[in-house]
Amino acid sequence: MTGFCTNNAVLRFALLLGLLNAMAAGEKEPFSTRKYFFGEGPEISDISNITWAHAVNSIAELEKALNDDTMMLEADISLGTVHGSEQVVPIMAHPPANTSDLSFEVFINRIIRAVDGGAKKGAKLDFKDIKTVEPCLQMLKQLKRKKKISFPVWLNADILPGPVNSTDEPVNATEFLSLASEYSPSSMLSLGWKTNFGCHVRGKYEKSQILEMIEVVGQFNPQVPPTFPVRAGLAAESVEELLLLIATVPGSTLTLWASASDPVDMNNLQDLIDTINTKNLYIDLPFDLIDGPGNNCKESPVVIQNDTNVDNSIVPQDDAVPGGISVNSAMPLLLVALVALIFGCSF
Ligand SMILES: *[C@@H]1O[C@H](CO)[C@@H](O)[C@H](O)[C@H]1NC(C)=O
Ligand SMILES: *[C@@H]1O[C@H](CO)[C@@H](O)[C@H](O)[C@H]1NC(C)=O
Ligand SMILES: *[C@@H]1O[C@H](CO)[C@@H](O)[C@H](O)[C@H]1NC(C)=O
Ligand SMILES: *[C@@H]1O[C@H](CO)[C@@H](O)[C@H](O)[C@H]1NC(C)=O
Numbered sequence: 025m026t027g028f029c030t031n032n033a034v035l036r037f038a039l040l041l042g043l044l045n046a047m048a049a050g051e052k053e054p055f056s057t058r059k060y061f062f063g064e065g066p067e068i069s070d071i072s073n074i075t076w077a078h079a080v081n082s083i084a085e086l087e088k089a090l091n092d093d094t095m096m097l098e099a100d101i102s103l104g105t106v107h108g109s110e111q112v113v114p115i116m117a118h119p120p121a122n123t124s125d126l127s128f129e130v131f132i133n134r135i136i137r138a139v140d141g142g143a144k145k146g147a148k149l150d151f152k153d154i155k156t157v158e159p160c161l162q163m164l165k166q167l168k169r170k171k172k173i174s175f176p177v178w179l180n181a182d183i184l185p186g187p188v189n190s191t192d193e194p195v196n197a198t199e200f201l202s203l204a205s206e207y208s209p210s211s212m213l214s215l216g217w218k219t220n221f222g223c224h225v226r227g228k229y230e231k232s233q234i235l236e237m238i239e240v241v242g243q244f245n246p247q248v249p250p251t252f253p254v255r256a257g258l259a260a261e262s263v264e265e266l267l268l269l270i271a272t273v274p275g276s277t278l279t280l281w282a283s284a285s286d287p288v289d290m291n292n293l294q295d296l297i298d299t300i301n302t303k304n305l306y307i308d309l310p311f312d313l314i315d316g317p318g319n320n321c322k323e324s325p326v327v328i329q330n331d332t333n334v335d336n337s338i339v340p341q342d343d344a345v346p347g348g349i350s351v352n353s354a355m356p357l358l359l360v361a362l363v364a365l366i367f368g369c370s371f
């Protein structure tokens with residue numbers, strides 16, 4: 025692709041995106057997470073200002089995040105046992121851990137209690153194992169029926185294989201999306217890719233991976249526009265691809281995440297942020313945007329390995345925007361055609 029084409033495409037996509045989001049906003053404010061934290065007023069703050077606690081997978085981490093200025097609690101759900109018990113249940117743990125002092129049931133009820141007591145918190149549930157999804161969503165559905173859930177709860181999973189040639193098995197996309205739409209259609213989804221990235225391997229989100237996500241989302245047509253968690257070091261190299269993604273799925277957003285030791289080109293990352301716009305971007309990074317993660321890779325030899333996985337997670341938004349935007353399944357195709365027509369160049 026030529027430089028001319030690239031620059032124009034980025035610029036024009038940014039414009040197109042602005043237009044689409046304006047249309048979406050006119051129809052219905054899509055970010056109930058934003059509303060929950062910042063209210064209904066015009067431009068009080070944007071979603072990039074939401075603060076995160078990552079891997080809230082123990083009682084100690086949970087109490088800490090409930091008592092500090094964290095807004096969204098990101099936590100991993102695996103199948104395993106709670107210390108002292110032999111019963112296998114959904115627990116708060118990141119693989120390969122399969123024990124925890126915190127079950128999902130205790131986790132969600134503790135947040136409910138904190139919110140009832142006046143705290144303002146949301147949760148991003150990162151499902152690591154498809155077997156945990158149904159029991160957790162059943163529990164959530166019952167809690168919702170009893171009007172206990174009055175805060176954003178996102179449902180996150182890595183449902184597709186991603187860069188760079190990740191060999192980790194994704195959570196089954198069809199099963200995850202079917203269960204989510206059956207039990208919790210008003211929850212925001214956070215849909216990501218398995219990734220393989222670090223000092224030893226560089227790469228980007230490929231257009232084919234983006235199109236695969238667009239297709240899956242189009243099939244399920246979620247009631248609330250999803251967010252797509254993307255790993256910062258890879259996302260920074262994929263500005264055009266990610267613009268295509270969020271322009272094609274109206275009202276969708278990105279969530280930036282990273283492992284603390286990831287190499288990230290901070291200039292490219294800033295370009296991505298400027299292009300996507302912080303209104304469309306949740307930022308859950310373990311480093312600040314001025315200093316970046318530092319140069320973690322100075323000493324590392326360039327060796328291609330295949331298994332550096334860090335987990336990602338961010339799930340979508342909360343509840344229900346009755347009559348909220350739905351991703352019209354005809355829309356993506358229309359847009360892709362439009363884009364191809366207008367720009368006449370490939371990405
Ligand atoms: C929100 O973030 C923007 C930068 O994205 C910053 O300029 C602004 O001051 C922040 N607002 C609040 C209320 O923190
Ligand atoms: C947890 O992992 C350990 C070590 O891999 C394994 O021996 C054990 O069977 C696992 N427990 C469960 C409940 O899966
Ligand atoms: C990923 O796979 C492609 C195609 O098989 C190959 O060309 C590329 O070198 C691989 N990249 C890495 C980092 O393994
Ligand atoms: C996902 O699950 C569906 C239904 O159980 C199955 O047909 C499909 O083959 C699975 N997909 C993958 C990639 O394993």
Ligand SMILES: *[C@@H]1O[C@H](CO)[C@@H](O)[C@H](O)[C@H]1NC(C)=O
Nearest residue numbers: 189190191192328329330331
């Ligand atoms: C990935 O690594 C594992 C062991 O670390 C190895 O057995 C496997 O063949 C590797 N896969 C690829 C595609 O390189």
